Amino acid sequence: MKKITKIVLFTILLLSIIFYFITLIVPKIIDKQRNEIRVKGPYVASQEAENMYKSLNFIADLHCDALLWKRDLLKDNDFGQVDIPKMLKASVGIQAFTIVTKSPKGQNFDKNSANSDNITSLFLVQGRPSNSLTKRAVLQCEDLFNFAKKSDGKFRVITSSTDFKNYLADRKSKNNITAGFLGVEGAHALDGKIENVQLLYDNGVRMMATTHFFDNKLGGSAHGVSGAGLTDFGKDVILKMNVLNMIIDVAHGSPKLIDDILKISEKPIISSHTGVKGTCDNVRNLSDKHIKAIANSQGLISIAMFKQAVCGTDASATAKAIKYVSDLVGVQYVALGSDFDGSVITPFDITGLPLIVEELMKLDFTSNEIQKIMGGNVKEFLLKNLP
C-alpha cells in the first residue's frame, strides 16, 4: 500500500473515532443545558396532596419533546424532565411525545424567519444527519416504538382507541405499566407534501400541530413574520387529518390560523401546551375567544409548566391558568401540557406532578375536578377521538 493511501485511511479512521465520541458526549451536554429543572427531586407535596395524587385514576400530559434529544428513555436519567422510569414512578397513564423537526436560530417569542435551523447540527452531532424534516420525524417515531419493544412490556405506544381500551383494561391488573402516543410539533415535518400526512400516520403519529416557531407552507406561526391564516395547502392538510382522525393541535398558531382551523375542522381541536392571556398576556398564549372556541369544538386546553407560558416559575402559576380556563369554559376542557424537555426550564421533572395537585387543592378544586384535570379529560378525549 502506498504511504499516501495509508495516511488517508488512518485519517479517515481517526476522524470516524472522533466523530463517534462526539455523538456520545455532545448530545448529552446539549440536552442537559436545554432542559433544566428549577429544583431537583424528590418532590414533597403535602400529605393530603400525595394521597389525592395516589387516588387519581389516570394521569396524562399532552406535550413533551423528549424524543428530540436522543436520550435513552429506558434509563432513569439524572437529567431531563421525562423518561420511562420517571413516568412509572409518577404513575403516568399517558404522555404525548411530540416531535420537533426544525427550530430557527435565535428562537424567540416575537419574530422568527424560516431561513435558519438548529436541528440540522443537533441531528448531525447525534449521528443521525438528515435534511428531510419528514425523515427526522420518522426517526423519532421509530425511537419511541423501539423503547416500547425494549421495555419488557412496561411501556407501550398507543395508536388506536382499541389499543387504548386494552391498555386501560390492563392497567386495572398491572400497576407497573405506562404509555405514550406520538405527536408532531409543526407540520413543516411534511416537507410540503400532502401524502406525508399519511406517511406520518403510518409511522404512528396521531396528533399534529400546524406550526411551530416560524411560518410554514400551512400558514402563520404566533412567532413568525406573516401572521397569516391557513393556506390552501394548510386547508388540505387539516381536512386530511380529519379524515384520518389525527388530532389537530393549534399550539404556536397565529390567531388568524387558529380562527381558520376552527372554521374548517369537523373534529375537536386541542392546544397541546399553552398558557392563557387571562393570566399571562403574550403572543404564545390563548385569548378568551380561542379558549371558548376550542371548548366549543369539544377539545382541550392543556396548560404548560414554564415561565413564558404561565408567567410564574412554580406549580401555582400553572394551577392559576387551569383555574382561569375552568372558570371560563368548564373544568372538562382543561388538561396538562407541560412542554417537558421542550428547551424550557420547568419547576420539576415529571415526578413532581403531585405539586400541581397541591396547588389545585389550594384553589378549592374538588377531588372529582382534580381527577379530570390531571388526566380524566385526556382519557375521555382519546377514547372518543383516536382512530
Ligand SMILES: [Zn+2]
Ligand atoms: Zn412548543
